[in-house]
Amino acid sequence: MSPKQFYLTTAIDYANGDPHFGHALEKIGADVIARAHRQMGEQVHFCIGMDEHGQKVAQTAAAKGVEPQVFVDDIAARFRGMWDLLAISYDQFIRTTDPAHKSGVRAFIKRIADASPDDFYEKEYEGWYCVGCELFKRADEIVDGKCVLHATRELQWTKERNWFFRLSKYQAFLQRLVDERPDFVQPESRRNEIKALLATGLEDLSITRARLAWAIPLPVPSPTGGEPQGTWVWFDALPNYLTATGYPDKSYRNRWPAQLHVVGKDITRLHCVVWPAMLQAAELALPERVWGHGFLNFGGERMSKSAGVKIELADEVARFGPDAFRYFLLREIPFDGDGSYSIERYEAVYNSELANGLGNLASRVIAMIEKYRAGVVPDGARGPLDTDDIADLSTAQQALDGSRGYLPHEALDAIAKVTSRANLFIQQSAPWTLAKDPAKAAELDAVLAALARSLARQAVALAAFMPGKAESLWTQLGAPGAAGATTYEAINRLSAAGWKVSKGEGLFPRAEQTPPVVG
Numbered sequence: 001m002s003p004k005q006f007y008l009t010t011a012i013d014y015a016n017g018d019p020h021f022g023h024a025l026e027k028i029g030a031d032v033i034a035r036a037h038r039q040m041g042e043q044v045h046f047c048i049g050m051d052e053h054g055q056k057v058a059q060t061a062a063a064k065g066v067e068p069q070v071f072v073d074d075i076a077a078r079f080r081g082m083w084d085l086l087a088i089s090y091d092q093f094i095r096t097t098d099p100a101h102k103s104g105v106r107a108f109i110k111r112i113a114d115a116s117p118d119d120f121y122e123k124e125y126e127g128w129y130c131v132g133c134e135l136f137k138r139a140d141e142i143v144d145g146k147c148v149l150h151a152t153r154e155l156q157w158t159k160e161r162n163w164f165f166r167l168s169k170y171q172a173f174l175q176r177l178v179d180e181r182p183d184f185v186q187p188e189s190r191r192n193e194i195k196a197l198l199a200t201g202l203e204d205l206s207i208t209r210a211r212l213a214w215a216i217p218l219p220v221p222s223p224t225g226g227e228p229q230g231t232w233v234w235f236d237a238l239p240n241y242l243t244a245t246g247y248p249d250k251s252y253r254n255r256w257p258a259q260l261h262v263v264g265k266d267i268t269r270l271h272c273v274v275w276p277a278m279l280q281a282a283e284l285a286l287p288e289r290v291w292g293h294g295f296l297n298f299g300g301e302r303m304s305k306s307a308g309v310k311i312e313l314a315d316e317v318a319r320f321g322p323d324a325f326r327y328f329l330l331r332e333i334p335f336d337g338d339g340s341y342s343i344e345r346y347e348a349v350y351n352s353e354l355a356n357g358l359g360n361l362a363s364r365v366i367a368m369i370e371k372y373r374a375g376v377v378p379d380g381a382r383g384p385l386d387t388d389d390i391a392d393l394s395t396a397q398q399a400l401d402g403s404r405g406y407l408p409h410e411a412l413d414a415i416a417k418v419t420s421r422a423n424l425f426i427q428q429s430a431p432w433t434l435a436k437d438p439a440k441a442a443e444l445d446a447v448l449a450a451l452a453r454s455l456a457r458q459a460v461a462l463a464a465f466m467p468g469k470a471e472s473l474w475t476q477l478g479a480p481g482a483a484g485a486t487t488y489e490a491i492n493r494l495s496a497a498g499w500k501v502s503k504g505e506g507l508f509p510r511a512e513q514t515p516p517v518v519g
């Protein structure tokens with residue numbers, strides 16, 4: 001049987017500034033899901049990328065006095081640099097300025113026009129446009145003359161003749177989709193938001209901008225003549241998930257539809273309302289699921305420079321390294337809701353769970369195997385430690401396999417129990433006392449073997465979260481192959497007997513003091 005396919009994507013980030021904590025939370029969360037599914041034996045394809053057209057990007061480039069293409073090339077390189085540093089294991093990096101994407105979008109829009117000719121029409125339109133969101137705003141989304149999400153940007157009163165997409169026609173279709181496929185949009189809180197939005201009724205969408213040069217020209221001839229208009233950035237960006245599969249080349253069917261789109265809560269509706277309507281209009285299959293994660297805040301504030309908090313992503317990653325950062329972010333911020341980042345909490349969690357918890361456990365166990373058994377893991381019968389660990393690690397797997405949603409924070413909670421249990425087991429079994437009595441040699445063997453197995457299981461389970469440190473631990477244990485290449489299923493059978501351990505560098509050196517806050 002060929003392995004199950006798992007094509008997952010994240011939002012493509014606007015190329016108008018450097019990557020920030022919010023982008024990092026999404027990419028790290030999705031990366032853990034991708035890596036976990038590889039360890040579930042699935043055929044994973046993980047796609048991320050950049051959203052490079054539109055007014056926002058054009059304006060930022062103009063303000064810097066640079067050609068938009070030069071500007072986005074530089075930003076894309078900076079994003080990739082950050083994702084490589086953070087060990088994001090993407091298989092594909094799509095950019096909306098890629099020629100293949102541009103021709104794919106044109107083919108897709110033509111397909112809508114052919115399959116549903118009635119879905120595009122021209123109309124005079126006026127309204128407040130938020131360049132931050134790249135969306136027209138309804139009155140209830142405007143407070144004190146500003147978009148609620150972008151209080152520092154001026155709204156633009158826009159009046160022009162545009163092309164429209166008949167979104168209203170898909171109202172009943174979308175309602176059925178959300179009702180009949182409860183998994184289509186998750187978590188439940190997001191699903192309820194989409195239901196509420198659908199209940200208010202859908203308006204048609206303006207999908208072109210008259211004077212937008214930094215865009216894909218809409219490939220639909222105007223009945224009234226005139227210049228082709230620039231395609232609205234969302235109509236260009238959403239199809240990236242499809243063009244990434246090679247569309248319109250027939251081979252796109254090998255990958256499409258996607259199993260999962262991971263996006264933030266601010267853009268869930270674009271993915272659960274606009275995108276499925278576009279696909280339905282083109283008579284193409286819908287993605288299986290959209291996961292709308294929450295927002296990362298600082299001290300309750302949405303992350304922004306104006307809030308006076310200035311923590312640089314690169315500085316925080318450098319503090320204890322990319323693995324610890326990945327661990328902390330997902331341990332601290334629930335992936336199904338909002339959470340707050342604090343540099344003090346980071347140090348506290350790093351010290352208690354990584355330096356004193358896992359790091360200390362690994363160094364003690366390896367030191368004892370070296371001291372009492374010349375570095376070779378003894379054989380020993382399985383016992384309650386194995387059974388209890390396996391139960392927790394199965395909970396961890398279920399938190400990532402989609403059966404209950406995508407909950408990396410819950411997976412880490414279950415894995416942390418395994419680490420604590422092993423530390424407690426050392427205290428209770430006191431190997432240093434057993435070592436003093438030659439009559440207890442078999443008992444000591446059993447204890448050391450159980451601890452080595454527990455560490456091996458933790459390395460495999462943590463490989464998705466801390467790919468670098470999990471491999472260091474795996475190497476120190478003398479295990480064959482790679483932790484990240486070991487399937488979750490194999491966890492239940494792991495035996496470390498005969499492995500030759502070697503004490504390496506401490507996995508997580510204790511942090512002695514908080515570095516000063518810059519800003």
Ligand code: MSP
Pocket residue numbers: 010011012013014021022023025026051237238240262263264265266267294295296297303
């Ligand atoms: N370009 C669009 C997405 C197009 S997808 C076809 C966009 N870009 S963005 O750069 O503004 O955001 C990219 C992703 O980062 C989105 O999923 C967004 O929700 C997420 N985040 C941006 N700020 C965030 C936080 N503070 N916290 C968590 N995620 C947030 O939207």
